[in-house]
Amino acid sequence: MSHAARWWLLSDLHLGVSDDDPRCPGRVLSEFLYRQVLAASGPQQHVAFVGDTFELVGFAEDESLARLESILARHLDTFRALKACAARGVQLHFVCGNHDVELARPSVAARLSALLSPAEPTRVRVHPWFLHVPHVLVAEHGHQHHALHRMPEVLRAAVNGTDELNLPPLAAWNAHPSRSHLSRAGAVARACLASERAERRVRELAYDELLQTESLRLALDGVAVRDLARLSRFRTVSALPVAATRMVLSATGRRVTGEKAPAAAGRFARTLEAHGSGVSWYVSGHTHRALESALEACPTRYVNTGTWCSDVRGRGPDQSDRRAFPYAVVDVARDGTTTGGLRYWRPNGG
Template sequence: MKTDTRWWFVSDLHLGPDGREPRGTAAAITDFLAAVVLADHSPTRHVVLLGDTFDLSGQDACAAEIEAVADRRPELFGAFRTCVAEEVTLHFVCGNHDADLSREQARASLARLAGRGEGDDRVRVHPWILYAPGLFYAEHGHQHHAVHRQPTILVTGAIPTPLAAWIEHRGGSGQHPLARTGAVLRAAGAVRKAEKVALREPYARRIDDEAARIGLPPDALRALAQVSRFRLVPAAAAVAGRVLARSVGRDRQGAYLESAAAEVHRTLSEHGCAVPRYLFGHTHRALLRAVEASDSCYLNTGTWSADVRGRGPDLADPALFPVATIGIRGPQVRGWVRYWRWSPHRQWQGRSPSSENSFPSLTTKRQR
């Protein structure tokens, strides 16, 4: 583990080719990189975009969509290039909305646009997990959400998921409820079939190759691939329970990821590679909680999009953006989740927002 190292984690920016951004997300992250990351003097700096950085339709159009996102947001990609030039490593973890970043052509386009040079490795794409031994485990989190799970996540070319099938059949000839239900059932069947494929040796060899890249024992990653397996009846019951809880105002948004973090911790502990921090995105709700029956903690990076679902201060104040940070200085390691305040007038305020989660804000003052 390197000393004097800083990691910043943000997720769910949902930047699409159409350029729509109710919160000014691209401008906010651009200024964050300049005012916080580049202003930090740690010898080693990493920025982790923990999934759903982009909203991509996927497959063959993915590389072209990355180009379109960059064309609409030249200042952001300029900031990426400045970070890389200043020896900041950018990590893009794939989420359910940008899973096709792992395709070779899309990965190459992103690396070129973000400024990766010949021979350097400062723009990295992670299809599933980012792991730092003794420090943290990070993934987007959709693998633990039944309606988004991709059992064969390491195979390019995503299978249809139940939620995607439901959304795609909202309009046109698929508007009839029976057509939508049929599409969902077919998608659920495809996910169940993929769960069986994930148990077979050809896919297991892919897992072993990915384990070597991640830095985990192969047996540990094989076990992690089985956490949160899709089962139709429990998945349907969970969705029905969520609908009922929401109708009476008792929905605990994202509780499944807290449970998943505990299961991931148990799995890694069994293989001697547990860590003190487990980071996820996906739920759009920033959190910092203890992992059940352990000394580790679960950190959720929330969202920088307008689709905030938690009851934190960013729900009422669109100028607040959640950031998870891990700082290493000598033997000391600290991890926290804070809100960074941004305004389109580029004025930063250092007050601590009130929150059910008691997160202080990131204090940043603009250099005059």
């Protein structure tokens, strides 16, 4: 970047049509935006929501549009704060996650922009795959590196909606919680087969053309984008044991644990570096475990922005203090150098 900027990045608010989460992420977010973002001055400001901002997945196009409006109407404080940010010139970014992949639909992205910034729709940008700021940061939700959540043909959503996207295995398991375990296991098996077929399609010319178009938007070399798309191929032989483990843990009320940067983050950052497009920061969410750490054999710093909903799974301050909300900040100086890292914000000046 050739000019100074400040980035705030957060994820996994899971805002839905109800407001029953005890942490009240919608109301807390509005206070954060007013007290932190709108109260700040200086360089160009960006707020990036790194996936699962909304509960918006598995709907037809008309239903997606209606649900988006219902969510924003239910969270009026957040809606008004986001509009105030856009009106003040703050650039808003929404990276699609596995819970709000519907944002990638052109019609839904356009509606979000029109609702939040009617006078200047370009103040709101939707990133169907990941956000890339050359030499500064990449931000992706992270589900593309998890076999149980991966959507191999995710870019098709930005062209013709998600109607042609099959549910990933874990979503297939969760889609019908009232069904028997045997029935849901069958849905997982079918989702695995569909994912295998999709992985074959993303290696065909038609999908490569989508990747090359995306490379222009991302300001990345087309070969680099192709390599990034193939980092975490879905394989049934490795996914099924993981799915079985998740199902058992879910049935017993336990969680998968882990407090280190995922190997996929290192692969992603090193791939960018190998193509001459290295960045200082790799930011993701998805796991609900806030964390900052180094990446192996790579100068890029890793930050996971955790979650603002009640499903906190990490061991950070937000586990013991539910009024601590994790986010990342990245400051870019005029000479391109960056500083920042994981932060925790507490309402009412904490």
